[in-house]
Amino acid sequence: MGKLLRGKNFDIRAYGSHKTGATNVLRVLGKIPAAIVFILDISKGIGPALLASYVPLFYAGGWGILAASLAALLGHNYPVFIGFKGGRGVSTGAGALLVVSPLGFLATGIVTLGSILLWRFVSLGSILGCLAAIICGISFYALGQANPTFFAKLSFPQMLFLIIVPTIIILSHSDNISRLLTGKERTIGQK
Numbered sequence: 001m002g003k004l005l006r007g008k009n010f011d012i013r014a015y016g017s018h019k020t021g022a023t024n025v026l027r028v029l030g031k032i033p034a035a036i037v038f039i040l041d042i043s044k045g046i047g048p049a050l051l052a053s054y055v056p057l058f059y060a061g062g063w064g065i066l067a068a069s070l071a072a073l074l075g076h077n078y079p080v081f082i083g084f085k086g087g088r089g090v091s092t093g094a095g096a097l098l099v100v101s102p103l104g105f106l107a108t109g110i111v112t113l114g115s116i117l118l119w120r121f122v123s124l125g126s127i128l129g130c131l132a133a134i135i136c137g138i139s140f141y142a143l144g145q146a147n148p149t150f151f152a153k154l155s156f157p158q159m160l161f162l163i164i165v166p167t168i169i170i171l172s173h174s175d176n177i178s179r180l181l182t183g184k185e186r187t188i189g190q191k
Contacts, residue, residue, distance in 0.1 A: 001025055001033040013085055017175075020079075021087030023122045027190070038091055041076065045095025048072040053099055066157045066164070069096035073165055077172055088172040090126045093165045097133060100161050103152040104136040120187035123176035130166035137162025 002010040002025075016024040022041060026034035048071065052064035060067070076092040078084040098105040112129030116122055137159045144153025154162070179185035 001029055001037055005029055005033060013082070018085070019087045020082075020085075022091060023188075024087075026188075027186075041087065041091035042095035042098075044072050044076055045069065045092040045097070046099060047095075049096040049099035062155045062157045065096075065100060066161045069093075069100070069161055069165060070168075072096060073168060077168070088126070089165075089169045090129075093130075093169050096161070096165065100158050101136065101140060101152065101154060104133055104140065104162060107136050108132045116188060120189075121180065121185055122188050123173055123185060124180060127170055127173055127177070130170045133162050133166040137166075 002012040006029075012020055012024060012028060015028045017027075018024070020037075022034045022038040025037045048068035049065055052058045052060075052068035058064040058068065073089045073092050073096070075086075077086050077089045079086045094105065094108070097108065108129040111132040112125045114125075115128045116125035119125070137154065140150070140152045140154045140162075141156070141159035143150045147153075176185060
């Protein structure tokens, strides 16, 4: 988006949080470019998760979704084409989560958006949403084991997805966590 709007020499990673995700694009370039980046980033998670879920070659006994989602997340966070410096993976992880567990997506979305609206910190909302995803993953798996007819049951690989992917996203927020603890984190809309 930066190159389209500001020219071929513009690099979003030289501004703000130095990340390529929608929050940094919002702060540096504005709402419309951020919305476009958000849609593209969430699509990075949806596409591979759908392929791994519905294409028999990629399904791999249910493990394909974990592998595909991890590959999409790591590719987003550490893109080989731009020096391994990408985003934090929140939107990409959310896109995969939508496919893996729609109820988990809804629950984490409520936690994430509610936190952002309440405290105005995107990073805190993202971290709390990831914690909610982990809780959903463990809970839905346990409930599915206790009651095989549970409507939101998860397979073991799906549960691992809901633990591993949010953990990676939380770890990618280590600098945000430090700023939150010291009171120096920027709120949404703050340049």
